[in-house]
Amino acid sequence: MVEDPQSIKSSFSEKMRLIRFRRKRENLRFWNEFKLVPRWLIWMVVVLFLVAQIIGQMVLHVQLANDHEVFGPELDNDPGAAGAALFGIITGASLVFAIMIFMVGYVNKDAKRRGMHSALWTFLVIVLMPGYLILGFIIYLLMREPLSYNCPQCGATVDARFNFCPNCKCNLHPSCPNCKREVAETDKFCAYCGTNLEPAKTPEPRELPSVPR
Ligand SMILES: [Zn+2]
Ligand SMILES: [Zn+2]
Numbered sequence: 001m002v003e004d005p006q007s008i009k010s011s012f013s014e015k016m017r018l019i020r021f022r023r024k025r026e027n028l029r030f031w032n033e034f035k036l037v038p039r040w041l042i043w044m045v046v047v048l049f050l051v052a053q054i055i056g057q058m059v060l061h062v063q064l065a066n067d068h069e070v071f072g073p074e075l076d077n078d079p080g081a082a083g084a085a086l087f088g089i090i091t092g093a094s095l096v097f098a099i100m101i102f103m104v105g106y107v108n109k110d111a112k113r114r115g116m117h118s119a120l121w122t123f124l125v126i127v128l129m130p131g132y133l134i135l136g137f138i139i140y141l142l143m144r145e146p147l148s149y150n151c152p153q154c155g156a157t158v159d160a161r162f163n164f165c166p167n168c169k170c171n172l173h174p175s176c177p178n179c180k181r182e183v184a185e186t187d188k189f190c191a192y193c194g195t196n197l198e199p200a201k202t203p204e205p206r207e208l209p210s211v212p213r
Pocket of ligand 1: 079151
């Protein structure tokens with residue numbers, strides 16, 4: 001029996017390949033990504049912000065009317081300045097809060113569209129937040145699966161893990177026949193050694209662990 005010593009290594013290199021693949025292909029724009037955050041969540045944060053401002057200003061007004069010290073004598077003697085200071089503090093705190101909430105909303109939606117365990121990732125990001133702030137979010141960004149994309153030949157939606165298009169058998173991860181490095185489906189020549197790739201369009205199975213070399 002010949003054990004396959006490459007199985008662990010190849011699953012790791014497959015993971016690394018998917019990460020490289022994601023970096024190369026996913027040219028994500030901030031505002032497009034931000035649109036993933038559910039609308040109701042954005043409105044909820046806006047409403048909470050306004051409520052916090054109104055309550056804050058009311059409390060400040062009562063405190064100042066009763067001659068309680070809030071920001072120190074200099075600011076407290078100028079109700080306008082005290083109000084502005086409180087507005088700034090609440091806005092700053094709300095921004096941090098909003099970023100956290102939007103991260104959770106984003107991870108929840110983004111994990112779903114990438115076919116990942118959405119509830120688990122959302123939970124992880126929330127759990128890490130009190131102690132580690134955005135660490136969960138960073139881990140998520142590093143670990144997330146690539147998005148599915150369109151086959152360059154027929155346009156069918158293909159998973160980033162696919163080696164061949166299930167619709168037209170297009171080789172989705174072609175390698176140069178000369179230097180064996182990965183090339184793009186649309187490349188006419190190898191970017192590393194200059195080999196003409198046009199005649200070598202026939203799909204070549206990539207790294208099948210069960211086939212002895
Ligand atoms: Zn195809
Ligand atoms: Zn080459």
